[in-house]
Amino acid sequence: MKKPIRVAVTGAAGQIGYALLPRIASGEMLGKDQEVILQLVEIPPVMDALRGVAMELDDCAFPLLREMILSEDPRHGFEGADLVLLVGAKPRGKGQQRGDLIRDNGPIFVGQGRAIAEVADAGVRVAVVGNPANTNALIAMANAGGLPRERFTAMTRLDQNRAAAQLAGRAGVEVSAVTNVAIWGNHSATQYPDFENARIGGRPATEVIGDREWLEGDFLGTVQKRGAAIIEARGQSSAMSAASALVDHVRDWMAGTPTPEGDWVSMAVPSDGSYGIEEGLISSFPVRTDGQGGYEIVQGLDLSTFARERVDASVQELEEERSVVEDLLGSGSAT
Numbered sequence: 001m002k003k004p005i006r007v008a009v010t011g012a013a014g015q016i017g018y019a020l021l022p023r024i025a026s027g028e029m030l031g032k033d034q035e036v037i038l039q040l041v042e043i044p045p046v047m048d049a050l051r052g053v054a055m056e057l058d059d060c061a062f063p064l065l066r067e068m069i070l071s072e073d074p075r076h077g078f079e080g081a082d083l084v085l086l087v088g089a090k091p092r093g094k095g096q097q098r099g100d101l102i103r104d105n106g107p108i109f110v111g112q113g114r115a116i117a118e119v120a121d122a123g124v125r126v127a128v129v130g131n132p133a134n135t136n137a138l139i140a141m142a143n144a145g146g147l148p149r150e151r152f153t154a155m156t157r158l159d160q161n162r163a164a165a166q167l168a169g170r171a172g173v174e175v176s177a178v179t180n181v182a183i184w185g186n187h188s189a190t191q192y193p194d195f196e197n198a199r200i201g202g203r204p205a206t207e208v209i210g211d212r213e214w215l216e217g218d219f220l221g222t223v224q225k226r227g228a229a230i231i232e233a234r235g236q237s238s239a240m241s242a243a244s245a246l247v248d249h250v251r252d253w254m255a256g257t258p259t260p261e262g263d264w265v266s267m268a269v270p271s272d273g274s275y276g277i278e279e280g281l282i283s284s285f286p287v288r289t290d291g292q293g294g295y296e297i298v299q300g301l302d303l304s305t306f307a308r309e310r311v312d313a314s315v316q317e318l319e320e321e322r323s324v325v326e327d328l329l330g331s332g333s334a335t
């Protein structure tokens with residue numbers, strides 16, 4: 001048996017936490033031969049509920065769950081963590097945009113970024129889910145002096161999965177036939193789900209679907225606004241699908257399942273200036289993961305004028321979000 005992996009999860013008693021924790025503890029995220037130690041972080045009023053979640057995890061009798069640590073202090077909860085999943089944050093309600101949460105949720109990521117740099121394992125990897133995810137990841141990164149910035153990611157895999165499901169449905173194929181789906185920009189209604197570079201059964205999705213109007217209209221709008229549609233229908237934001245996307249994000253990044261040759265996955269990562277996206281912004285890109293905690297941004301993809309305008313608009317929104325949290329970016333950035 002390998003050394004157990006320490007996985008810290010914030011917001012562990014929330015909706016996503018409830019759908020996520022059994023999947024980590026059962027080995028779906030990090031491997032069926034990989035023991036895990038769950039380090040669960042919540043805010044003080046929710047610690048009783050968290051103890052209830054921990055009781056249920058005990059009752060699942062997962063053979064790979066070595067230990068659980070419950071804490072209301074990230075400095076304790078992140079100690080020695082190999083992986084930190086920053087889920088804990090307020091969700092939006094009906095009629096709100098994710099960006100409306102920025103001044104409520106942003107400050108959470110200042111202290112958590114510092115705590116990661118101070119007490120997590122030196123090899124720590126971080127995935128941010130709490131919204132607005134890209135900018136929250138930027139805040140955490142900007143406060144995590146001493147760590148390499150590429151360790152900080154935000155989740156856009158849910159958007160990728162949504163786009164793949166829509167394309168598969170329209171083409172009448174299994175979702176596994178859809179590859180090369182890139183999400184560009186922000187996890188928001190301005191994101192650009194790139195149908196021009198997507199493939200279905202190895203052929204361009206545009207050719208297989210043959211309906212540009214649908215791709216530019218219904219497809220784009222459905223993916224961009226899917227989160228809001230779920231809130232409208234369920235009264236609560238997505239949780240099962242968000243947890244599942246996070247399992248995909250981490251598994252491909254860290255658990256020995258590199259991106260298949262010729263394909264890519266979508267992750268929001270610090271820009272290195274690729275595709276003219278300002279260096280340092282956390283933007284979604286197509287990336288290739290190595291399954292060992294590394295990734296690289298896929299280079300050389302064509303972006304049409306249609307695509308370029310949409311990517312630029314989403315990046316502009318990221319710049320605007322950054323300007324709203326300028327005061328939270330100050331204490332020593334990951335480099």
Ligand code: NAD
Pocket residue numbers: 010011012013014015016017041042043046087088089090091092108128129130131132133155156158159187237238239242
């Ligand atoms: P939820 O309200 O059910 O749970 C959030 C939990 O976080 C609560 O238990 C709360 O007590 C806890 N929390 C709040 N502040 C905290 C802090 N400082 N430290 C630790 N825990 C804290 O919400 P949810 O449905 O689980 O969603 C969580 C976040 O994820 C929201 O911001 C939501 O918008 C976002 N989200 C993102 C994606 C994505 O694709 N990136 C998808 C779905 C949801």
Ligand code: LMR
Pocket residue numbers: 091092098131158226227228230237238
């Ligand atoms: C989603 O995409 O489902 C989440 O970001 C939740 C939301 O507010 O839409």
